[in-house]
Amino acid sequence: MTNEPVGSVGVMHRGTGVPLYVQLERLFREKITAGDWKEGMQLPSERELCDLFQVSRITVRHAISLAESQGLLTRVQGVGTFVAAGKYEQTLSEVRSFEKSLAQLGLAATTAIHSAGSAVGELWITGTLRLPAAVPVCSLQLVGSGDGRPLVFYDSYFPADIGRKMVAAAQKASSEGIPFSTLELYAMAGVSRPTKIEQTLEAVVADERLSSLLKIDEGAPILQITSVVSTTETPVEYRKAFYRGDKYKFALERSLADMV
Helix, strand or coil: CEEEECCCCCEEEECCCCCHHHHHHHHHHHHHHCCCCCCCCECCCHHHHHHHHCCCHHHHHHHHHHHHHCCCEEEECCCEEEECCCCEEEECCCCCCHHHHHHCCCCCEEEEEEEEEEEECCHHHHHHCCCCCCCEEEEEEEEEEECCEEEEEEEEEEEHHHHHHHHHHHHHHHHCCCCCCHHHHHHHHCCCCCCEEEEEEEEEECCHHHHHHHCCCCCCEEEEEEEEEEECCEEEEEEEEEEECCCEEEECCCCCCCCC
């Protein structure tokens, strides 16, 4: 086994069975974790990385691709490679207000109303809300941001009577600069507080609309959480929340005591 020193950046080990590009990706990770490479910092060019680590350009490219797939680096076409921004972890085991969730991450939360209105509900919406087919429902779409950066898009539907109150509360909160998601609006609207939320999570990609709203590329990863919010056993809101996959990760702790 031969060690090749690379100054103060680390050591590459040949003959270990671990591909050099994997080792290089690990060195990238170590530098980022240690804080030596800061968020948004531009990496040296591929040629400079080759000289620095004494490896081939194809090894550097493979390592960068691997690091990019792990969310460590991001490439900007024609500009260079940068240290990616860290992800915000949000627990699924408890429900926190939008403002408090971001405050715990050191971010200032803001909410903007993208649209609000009334329309004849599609069958899948009225069915979920247990309403007669083709009755009017109220829609409310919000963009939640942290430090001015769009992070999540909320797309909610309500029975018309509740929805009108929710929209009015949203408009008032927005005019007063109060950050909110729809879950905070119930108290503001004077509507009975929900007692249950059923959620499913899936991975999707940004279409043209989401890329425009969240300021990301089309095809970028999105974490979609679909929620049915209920008061006792009556559904009062159907919501899809679209979180930027490059900014969010969700955590859940579960007991194994009752595993079946």
